[in-house]
Amino acid sequence: MIYGNVGGEIVIVASKGGADSHPQWYRNILAADTLEVQIATQAFEAAWREPLDDERHQVWEHMCHLYPPYIAYQQSTSRRIPLVMLSLLRPTATFTATQD
Template identity: 80%
Template sequence: MADADAAAIRASRAEWAAQHLVTYLESGGAQGHILNLHDVGGRTCTTHCLIRYTGRKSGQRYIKPLIYGNFGGEIVIVASKGGADSHPEWYLNVVSGDTLDVQIATQAFEASWREPEGDERHQVWEYMCHLYPPYISYQQSTSRRIPLVMLNLQTPTEIFTIES
């Protein structure tokens, strides 16, 4: 999919995504963790986490809501960018550092990350496509291999706020 097409899809959902983030943050994670994404091809109970990372150029802190799965005790997030031909900025920022923070519902942790390889990657990809079927069409629409990021939760930290 051309980046312009993916950008149009993201723009049409931008208000929804911004409100989702505010709801998640203002509720301390009590709301926004599980959403019904059936209207966009997802499941009725789709789990979302928040990641907090530092911009590799700006040094600013950012918070991004993402669909996640739990595979073998690790949290999995997908750098799909709706099937765009370029990686999402959050992914480029995450891979430029050693750790990031993740909030799942009402609990937050510092986490290390890694990218699965080989057969493990195939298994994780299949699992994530089961959780959110649109990932299949996202991958078909781009020549880039959509990255998977596996998070190993470590030290508990304070839940995210709008100011963090």
């Protein structure tokens, strides 16, 4: 998953490759007040929100600059691709894969 950083918040895009339905992880976020997120070796509890209006436009442009295929993804679907902003609340333990 590609992520960006805007104003100290992490941005993730619920594009699902331009599919006509939202990804399941986005539906899970809608049901939660806070999230546990891990990026590489940094794990944290985060609050989430969706940017609105002018801020949404600016964040969308930033994410399309980072990953231009988002433009085609939006053109291929009638749904508005959601943007999710994550704000760090506190560090948490990292998840590690077990080795066999």
